[in-house]
Amino acid sequence: MKILIFIFLFLSWVGTGAQAQPPTIVYLNKCIDESTWTCLNKTQAAKREETREQANKACKRIKCPIIYSVDPIKFRGGFEFGAWKRKGKIYFSAMPKCPNARWILERLLRRK
Secondary structure: OHHHHHHHHHHHHHHHHOOOOOOOEEEOOOOOOOOOOHHHHHHOOOOHHHHHHHHHHHOOOOOOOOEEEOOOEEEOOEEEOEEEEEOOEEEEEOOOOOOHHHHHHHHHHHHO
């Protein structure tokens, strides 16, 4: 019986140690979070809290590299959200309250 308890405690300890740390996010966005959304509406960028939440979900159970949070790329009247890898760095443009950009980040991180 003591051996079973020891095995259970050991496995639960190993399970908690295997979880990845929250990712490091470097914010390169033009806007600092504002409660009025005056600047954020111009760039359509997610707030830092939303970006952090989406990056945490994307990095679940993996060792995550440094993620650079950027504003979305503006093209032909629209905005492009998602994740890109350029020169070995991961850039992430989170869309407010939408998981599509997070899914792209997850696929990019699991592919590397």
